[in-house]
Amino acid sequence: MPTPCNVVVLLSGSGSNLQALIDKLDPGSARISAVISNRADAYGLERAKAAGIATNLLDHRQYDSRESFDAALIEAIDAHKPQLVVLAGFMRILSADFVRHYAGRLLNIHPSLLPKYKGLHTHQRALDAKDAEHxxxxxxxxxxxxxxxxxxxxxxxxxxxxSAASLAERVHRLEHQIYPLAVSWFADQRLHLGPQGAMLDGKPLATTGYIFRT
Known part of the structure; x- marks a missing residue:
């Protein structure tokens, strides 16, 4: 029987996407070995503890630079020897060294139809632009x-x-569907990052990725 893909999750807040991963991932395919947060009050740490997952707190305010924090974060992550690192509401801009260290095995979820609305306040920005879809x-x-x-x-x-709140609620429910899907693809070795971008089952995904419609 193959060994499950070892996953480390980084978060800063409530951890609802972590909960979706805990609830929906096949433990024979993917195993969350640790949850790491930069905030002591992140409820996601409690979700992890309730699921029997190891937790670690690294307060970024205790470090004198982004680079020194990221170096400590790399050390904490690598102690768990993950094949995949998942950002689940981790509210830190990561240094180039960190991103390069995990190239091809670092996933993020963002609440917009990228490349639209990078950054924050995505739901209000979609409303202000009178978008038909978000x-x-x-x-x-x-x-x-x-x-x-x-x-x-x-x-x-x-x-x-x-409103921004009602739109955010519906988008959040979709996040809880597509993040476990993407992590499962990676865990099952169907998804990887190649020279042409994201590859699924050996074929390049479109520039928009796989489209999941409600």
Missing amino acids: GCSVHFVTEELDGGPLVVQAVVPVNADD
């Missing part, structure tokens, strides 16, 4: 902020009466 994206992480090759996107229509 959604979320899983992508490989590169040195470009929210700019790595797309793996899968989930699309939701924007309703006339939507």
